[in-house]
Amino acid sequence: MDNRKFSSTICVKNGTKRHRIECSPAEIYGGQKGLFRIRHNRKWIDTDGKKVFMNAEKIGKFICSLLENKEVTSGKPNIPKNTRCSIIIWEKDNPVQLCAMTGSEPILDYNGEWQIYVIAYGYQGFYPCKDLIIKGHNHAK
Secondary structure, three states, rough: OOOOOOOOOEEEEEEEEEEEEEEEHHHHOOOOOOOOOEEEEEOOOEEEEEEEEOOOHHHHHHHHHHHHHOOOOOOOOOOOOOOOEEEEEEOOOOOOOOEEEEEOEEEEOOOOOOOEEEEOOOOEEEHHHHHHHEEEEEEEE
């Protein structure tokens, strides 16, 4: 049974690209009151097959990302904890590539970008998933 009910529809145009955002109350889908399930261009925003619920602030940031011509945040990257990788850091205006290992699974930051905690010699912290250099498919145990 289809129980869709949209409380609002937002249309955004950036240049020649049009976006339709539909907001549905989260309670209909098992979410908390005050949150919304979002459809973007007739597709539900889900992560790894799980329903995603957003508050008004996250919906606003999502809309701003469309206006800024940023790539729409995709689902959670498949980068498990303990994945061998490399990162680039800057020392004295020179790029340095460090061998590293992920210390967490990816998390979505407040700007809508996926970050992952990495551990390298001389560096520990969150690093953008899109800039991570994955070393094959070998994972430490």
